[in-house]
Amino acid sequence: MSLKKDLYAILGASPSDSVQELRHKYQKLVLQYHPDRLGDVCDFEAETSMKMFLEIDAAWKILCEVESRKIYDQQTRDREFKQDWPVDSVVSLKDMTWDQDLTSTELPISPDIPEVTRNANSGTPDNLPKLRLWLLHLNSTFDLSAL
Template sequence: MTPVDISQKDWYAILDSSPSDSIQELKQKYQRLALLYHPDKQGPDVAAGEVEQHVQRFIEVDQAWKILSNEETRRAYDLQLRAHKLKQSWPVDAHICLDDMECDEDEHIYTYSCRCGGQFIIGKEDVEEEESVICCDTCSLSIEVKRSA
């Protein structure tokens, strides 16, 4: 699966949840919202514009569930969320050139080993920016990845 782009949506907010919620809590919130916004559950007295808004909300809720219910995509999303927050307020521990990272063509990602034994992971679509700050998947260290030296 390709990494999820954080700039698109706040998937936790869409499910009225938080990153600390368990999979069971997420499932309950998803089911409640899916029933509330499902197109088949809309009454005949609902205005056409409101029905369209409910359909769009249902699609967002479904997308959020698909991302957050899968352990792999949730982990990738959480890492991107954490990196985004670090980029805004945390110092960078190292500056790395993209050429120094290992490229995994099958997964469409670049990786770089952290001194703790963890990995810095960035998706190929994320390297289009001139600079990206990413954090280790194990510790609190962060690096800034530059496309060119």
Template sequence: MCDAAEKDLYAVLGASASDSIQQLKHRYQQLALQYHPDRLGGECSSEAQYGVNKFLEVDAAWRILQDQNTRRQYDLQRRALELKQDWPVDSALYLEDMTWNQDECAYTYSCRCGGGFNISEKEVEEETQRKQQDDEDEETEEEAHGGVVVCCDTCSLSVHVTGLTLPSLTTK
């Protein structure tokens, strides 16, 4: 079940953790009918291969979520992974989605609370330099996704800002 903990089995079924077993079963049955290999007619296309892989993924998710004990164990593993996060991130966005504020020399993005997320030009430059250094060193999968967590200046929400390696910081 280690591999399953890395993948959101509820998302595989198009469901949520709060769904009842009957709701999960219904979603499983719909997806199993849609992607079952017998329905693909024995085709050897990439589309057929995708369908088979999707069916196997849906079936594996259902095998874990259908049983109360394995579902509980899976839910506990998911919760443990959530608690291990360095920082709770509510959303992700790209630097290019943010607005350049010339007066503050910072990129800004409005929060739903009315506050804002701000990242200074200096922080962007530092992250760009760090990313370039990582590119020179052997890159791990985690480092490849890079970015900075920015907190709202009013509430407790935070976003993960990526895409910090802009070609030129002077073209704002």
């Protein structure tokens, strides 16, 4: 049986149904599609009913046991979450769309970010007051406390 078929749908059930509910639905469908209960039907109907009967039986064999049902449910979840695109794909900035509200406003950051120059004797930045002022300006412009 193909793993792409939904075994719960074959039985007319849902994953939350208990084993007893599954059994009831299985028995009802088996009685409906059993080859001995068909009577006088054409070959096409008999073949279709036989295929359906075999699918119902195969679905029941998997879903009636707790362990095989857990495995089937896990495989179904894995298949649903499978990505069909590459994880490491490259996206160009040209391919992105931008929100008009963000592109229409200019960021009030000074383009001349102060460079850090170090004092040769102490190793501390010479322009520390200028850096602090620039960071205070940046913090007042944007709420950096959330970062």
